[in-house]
Amino acid sequence: MARGIELYADREPSHRRTWTVAAIILILVFFILGEIIGGSLLHLPALDDAMPKSSWQREVFQLIFVFGIGSLVCFAWIRFFEKRSLRTIGFSPNGWKLYGKGLLIGFGFISTVVGIIYLLGGYQIEASGITYNFSIASLAALIFLFLGFVVQGATEEIFMRGWLFQLLTSRYGVGIGIIGNMLVFSALHAGNIKMSAELMIGLFNIVLVAILLSLYALKEGTLWGVCAWHSAWNWLLGVGFGLEVSGQSLKVVPLFIDLKNVDSVPVWLHGGAFGPEASIVTSAILFIGIIYFAKQKSHGQVFSAPNPISTNPATASIYSEKVSATDV
Secondary structure, eight states: OOEEEEOSSOOOTTOEEEOHHHHHHHHHHHHHHHHHHHHHHHTSHHHHHHSOTTOHHHHHHIIIIIHHHHHHHHHHIIIIISOOOGGGGTOOSSOHHHHHHHHHHHHHHHHHHHHHHHHTTOEEEEEEOTTTSOOHHHHHHHHHHHHHHHHHHHHHHIIIIIIIHHHHHHHHOHHHHHHHHHHHHHHHHHTTSOSSTTHHHHHHHHHHHHHHHHHHHHHHSSSHHHHHHHHHHHHIIIIISOOOBTTBOOOSOOSSEEEEEOTTSOHHHHOGGGOGGGSHHHHHHHHHHHHHHHTSOOOOEEEEOOOOOOOOTTTOOSSEEEOOTTOO
């Protein structure tokens, strides 16, 4: 009989589990609700007039409110419909040390990628960062963007490695859990990649990121580390080195140096307009990370998979199945 893994906390008899197809649809709904509500707030005259188009202030607002509202809606679904606590999606108590560790690991990953590409001649220095030309305004922008990426990175991990991965792994096992959340994660990010020479490498690296973060969450047994890793990667990439984050450029003075691509170098080295996330150097570093996490000891809890879901309309919900103490 198939066996699943409860990744983050024990299942209780009162817990519900959203059906798989419904969960995938709901992730899209959560994103869309965040876009609608956050976008509506942003277009209030007082806010819209106060934040110039393409400004870092507008970027911070979108990162915090669009993604943050999506997270809150997801939390509400988990708490009130599934009747579960946030611990069941990976937010164990006292996770700040794990979060700090995740930040360091994320900073280390992206710094290694950028450093190798630079040493191979893929980048050249365009300008110095605020480390050399300090100003309070520039520092404030970097701090607020960090907070924005904390929310953005955590939101994507809550949806993918917290909720969907946990649900799929609980029901079908680790393999399906990783493949399922990887496919959804990749599909959601594919729209950021325009038809270009770097398209295939960018898509491949998105797949690798999903696998790496799934293994990281699985082995650590919490969501804290992957939330931090994701935020650290995005923030340092765009704010530390002035490079594109999934094809998006931030309008701020970088923390360290402002790098730009060397045009004479093949696009597969520096990633072109998509940034280093479409570089084969990133592929190599992510692959090494996958091997590392795959060899680490898992902290998840093994339990028997539940009985098949009832097909009787009188007892089956199109949205969820309720956990029974007799699940086998």
